[in-house]
Amino acid sequence: MDLLAGLITAVANSFTSILSKGLTSRLPAAQLVFPLLTLNVLMVLPAAPFVEWVWTPWIAFLMLVSATLLVVGSFAMFELYDHGSPASAVTAQSISPIPATLAVSLLLPGTLDPAQVVAAVVVLCAVLVGLNESFGDLGRWRTMATIVVAAVGTGLLTVSGRVLIDEGAGLIQVHLVRCAIGACMCLVIAPPRDIRLRDVPQMVPRAALVTFTFLLILYGSQQGNPAVVQTGIALSPIVSLGIDTFRTHQRPSRRLTASATLATFGVALMLLF
Numbered sequence: 001m002d003l004l005a006g007l008i009t010a011v012a013n014s015f016t017s018i019l020s021k022g023l024t025s026r027l028p029a030a031q032l033v034f035p036l037l038t039l040n041v042l043m044v045l046p047a048a049p050f051v052e053w054v055w056t057p058w059i060a061f062l063m064l065v066s067a068t069l070l071v072v073g074s075f076a077m078f079e080l081y082d083h084g085s086p087a088s089a090v091t092a093q094s095i096s097p098i099p100a101t102l103a104v105s106l107l108l109p110g111t112l113d114p115a116q117v118v119a120a121v122v123v124l125c126a127v128l129v130g131l132n133e134s135f136g137d138l139g140r141w142r143t144m145a146t147i148v149v150a151a152v153g154t155g156l157l158t159v160s161g162r163v164l165i166d167e168g169a170g171l172i173q174v175h176l177v178r179c180a181i182g183a184c185m186c187l188v189i190a191p192p193r194d195i196r197l198r199d200v201p202q203m204v205p206r207a208a209l210v211t212f213t214f215l216l217i218l219y220g221s222q223q224g225n226p227a228v229v230q231t232g233i234a235l236s237p238i239v240s241l242g243i244d245t246f247r248t249h250q251r252p253s254r255r256l257t258a259s260a261t262l263a264t265f266g267v268a269l270m271l272l273f
Helices: 002-024 030-050 057-083 086-093 097-107 114-130 140-166 171-189 197-223 226-233 236-248 254-272
Strands: none
Touching: 002 057, 002 086, 002 197, 002 236, 030 057, 030 171, 030 197, 057 086, 057 140, 057 171, 086 140, 086 236, 086 254, 097 140, 114 254, 140 171, 140 197, 171 197, 236 254
């Protein structure tokens, strides 16, 4: 189930990237994070009274950590969406199995297989080789730093969700609370001064898709290994390339194609081993 959740999320991420790019082309990228996280909260809020809530001081601390990872990863991803194509941004995110794999080995002993490490390294190399020039106006070093921040935030967010579930928190609780805390952080960091209420409806499809993938990732992590979930998500680049090519009728660059293909090869290793 963990790999299946990752693969389904990979397809959903490809469509999410297109919606995200569309939003950043019309609205300030950083200011989008607050309303989107708020929508993520509202979409699961009706379920809140019907699920069990578990609180301990440790869970409260982990929620704060998880929300911080969510915010950091979100800001980095929206910067990539703002300066690159949807396929480039998704390919950058596929580096996330590396921090996820390392965190799993530290936090969840006995859940890591050597093949998963190999697959994660393949994905890392693919992204580093292929994306040096995909966000040109950011500059090489800022691009690499943003990719690493996005990857660490995304990868560790998955692992933190599994740890919270192991501590007794439920899926709805984890999703709702960390998105709510994250929204409060974003309201302080990047308040949506240039976003009007009439802009919100165009964000709903993206928020709905992200809410679905967040819950699916949490479920996959609960049922199996979060590193496997995150590595399955690395299939996103090749799917996104296909969608981009179909939409724009333009062939992607060779470097980006090579990067996406190698990332997919990393997923194949997961399937084989």
